[in-house]
Amino acid sequence: MAERIDGRAIAAGLEDEVAEQVRALAARTGVTPGLAVVLVGRDPASEVYVAHKIKSCRKVGIRSFEHRLPENTTQDALLTLIARLNADPEVHGVLVQVPLPAHIDEGAVLDAIDPGKDVDGFHPVNVGRLSTGTGGLIPCTPLGVMKLIDTVIDDITGLDAVVIGKSNIVGKPIAMLLLEREATVTVTHIETKNLPDLCRKADIIVAAAGAPRLVKGWWVKPGAVIIDVGITRIPGENGKDRLVGDVAFDEVQHARAVTPVPGGVGPMTIACLLANTVQAAETALG
Ligand code: GUN
Numbered sequence: 219m220a221e222r223i224d225g226r227a228i229a230a231g232l233e234d235e236v237a238e239q240v241r242a243l244a245a246r247t248g249v250t251p252g253l254a255v256v257l258v259g260r261d262p263a264s265e266v267y268v269a270h271k272i273k274s275c276r277k278v279g280i281r282s283f284e285h286r287l288p289e290n291t292t293q294d295a296l297l298t299l300i301a302r303l304n305a306d307p308e309v310h311g312v313l314v315q316v317p318l319p320a321h322i323d324e325g326a327v328l329d330a331i332d333p334g335k336d337v338d339g340f341h342p343v344n345v346g347r348l349s350t351g352t353g354g355l356i357p358c359t360p361l362g363v364m365k366l367i368d369t370v371i372d373d374i375t376g377l378d379a380v381v382i383g384k385s386n387i388v389g390k391p392i393a394m395l396l397l398e399r400e401a402t403v404t405v406t407h408i409e410t411k412n413l414p415d416l417c418r419k420a421d422i423i424v425a426a427a428g429a430p431r432l433v434k435g436w437w438v439k440p441g442a443v444i445i446d447v448g449i450t451r452i453p454g455e456n457g458k459d460r461l462v463g464d465v466a467f468d469e470v471q472h473a474r475a476v477t478p479v480p481g482g483v484g485p486m487t488i489a490c491l492l493a494n495t496v497q498a499a500e501t502a503l504g
Contacts, residue, residue: 221475223366223445229485232365236492237278243499244279251499252281253311253337253491254303258296258322259289264315271313274488280495283309293322297330304332310499311337313491334501337494340387348391351398355494360391362486363424363445364399370443370475371422374399380416381405382433382464383426388447392424413437425464435469444476447483 244250253275257268268284275282285299296314303312312335318324328336333343339357347354367374379401383389393405401422406413408427417423417437425433426447438444448464463479470476477483 220444220471220473221370223370223475223477223482225362225366225477225482225485228366228369229362229489232486232489233274233278233492236280236489236496239496239500240279243496243503247503249499249503250279250281251310251495252283252308253313253495254283254285254306254309256285256287256296256299256303256312256314258287258291258315259319261317264317268315271488271491274492275495278492280492281308289319291319291322293326296322296327300327300330304330304335309335310502311335311491311495313338335498337491337498338387339391339494345386345391348394355498356395356490357387357391358490358494359388359447359483359487360395361490361494362483363392363447364395365490366445366477366483366486367422367443374401374422377401377421378419379403379422379424380420381424381426382413382417383407383428383447385426388426389424392426392447396422396424423465427464429464430462431464431466433465433470435466435472438470438473440472441474444470444473445483446477446479449479449484 240251255268255271257264272282272284303309312331314327316324328340331341333341336344336355339355344354379396381389381393384405384407393403396403404416414437418439420442422443424445428448430450444465446463446465450462451459452462454460461480
């Protein structure tokens with residue numbers, strides 16, 4: 219029976235550590251870390267994420283500054299707000315929830331965030347730092363994935379890892395983090411040939427394709443560790459939606475360990491956002 223990696227419990231432990239860091243920083247410097255969260259428009263999924271982020275800040279003692287802007291906000295107005303937040307000493311982290319409305323150039327907005335406050339790790343400076351292994355802020359989901367792997371594998375060095383999905387915010391940064399730890403990394407995507415064969419050789423599979431139940435039991439080597447980043451809402455039999463991962467969870471019980479969906483990677487993402495906010499504050503305060 220595969221070990222079920224309990225992301226909720228691991229994230230709760232990390233949040234306790236962050237709360238302690240917040241207390242220690244306040245005691246040392248008199249400053250409480252602050253996170254600005256910017257939401258443009260009324261995308262329902264984004265509303266849920268943002269509410270969750272704000273609530274989690276409160277739990278660990280981070281101040282949050284919520285900026286809700288109407289759907290028709292201009293790019294200039296958004297850039298003006300970001301410039302203000304960049305200059306605000308009470309704000310240590312700036313997060314602009316994506317997707318942004320279609321009339322706004324997302325790249326231009328993310329590039330405008332001060333890299334030192336870029337707690338999502340999306341700014342090209344932080345992307346460059348990650349790919350050269352020179353510090354910086356690391357995207358939250360990839361950071362959470364590594365922390366989950368570290369709970370079940372002592373040493374990643376030399377292991378074969380397959381990352382399914384090449385997105386800028388999940389697949390590519392996870393590949394960089396695994397490479398930095400000297401895993402042998404294969405990144406696959408929609409045009410990849412023989413994905414099952416590649417997976418069958420892997421000691422670690424990170425599935426981040428957004429394709430429900432893509433990874434079948436026969437794709438998985440006995441003893442492999444599987445991290446399921448996928449989360450897709452599908453209609454359930456009882457008329458209520460249910461969340462499904464990229465891995466056929468019931469078929470992979472010969473694995474060494476696997477994350478469930480929900481309750482695996484998801485909770486780690488927010489915990490890592492909080493950790494990044496404290497890291498940004500500590501760096502700013504010296
Ligand atoms: N939208 C979906 N996930 C994320 C995230 O991690 N950060 C931001 N800023 N927007 C998102």
